[in-house]
Amino acid sequence: MRRTAIIIHGAPNGDEVYNGHVPSPSNHHWLPWLQKQLIVRGYEAHTPEIPNPHEPHYPTWKREFERYEINEESILVGHSCGGGFLVRWLCDHPHVTVGKVALVAPWIDIERTRTTEFFNFHLDPEFPTRTRGTALFNSDNDGRSIHTSVERIMSTVHHIQYREFHNYGHFCVEDTGTIEFPELLEFVTT
Template identity: 35%
Template sequence: MNRKAIIFHGTGAHPDVVWLPWLRQQLTKRGYTVEAPHYPTLNVEPITTFLPKVLANHTFDENTVLVGHSGGAALLLAVLQHIDTTVRQAILVAGYSTKPNTSEEPVLQDEYNWAAITAHVRDIYFINSRNDPYGCDDHQGRAMLDRVGGTQIIRDGGHFGDQNQPYPTFDLVDRLID
């Protein structure tokens, strides 16, 4: 089995921040082929023009695991809605499906086909924090969970990594990936 993971960074970030490089290393040691693209226009460019570029840059199949942090987690919803296969797992860390604060959120779609999202992922996890400073909190996770099922894990972990929050490792995410 050729297992693959694609890890999407958050808004204004890149693949070498917080726990993302550590997770790449962990998964590589476990035999995964890992993609960690840098998308500087994530949550800057409208999802209607940004998503086709993302879909063209990656392939998805039943052995694919998707991990997204913050804006990258929001991106996963659009990816899951628009792919034509079912991926193995999706883990949305500090994810959201509606505006979590007053900032513009071009990564969000106007509406989601929740049935298509559900149909395109075998196992989905929402990891949210009660004290997320950007509003990507447990209420956001619950709203997605209520629409697609899966598992929500709630912590008091801030944003799970940010410029002001070092988060070099994230054992929970590593353990969730089978």
């Protein structure tokens, strides 16, 4: 069975998407670094580029995600909206078992400020039992909508590890000052 890893980016704003000086979401922040680290460790690692990421549409994200082999060895990593997407996808697929799951600053748009249907789903409190370990990475100085999402996930979902960081913001290169994320790499590979 192939060891795969799928790393899902977030939903940047339109200005960022259409700025030619900003890397595409799948090639920004720590995502390419993590992909490379997993490749050298023998994983078939992917960072799919979701079309129109600034306008999240669940069927589109699902279609792009499901192009890849997902099995009980698969590592799944999601940043922001990508983390929220993984939560929904895992809740919507109760018969699927995967490897490690890392949710980095997951956003599920509790107040529906940018999405309508994207996060309309039942939050299954037991979805981590179908993984080899699920961890949520949160920073003490991230935005209110992320903290609201994290609070909802942590108060509803069982068997999830919580890892808090100081002054990591939204885990973007502008916040952390680096493209490396060794704590995340350690979690998904051990």
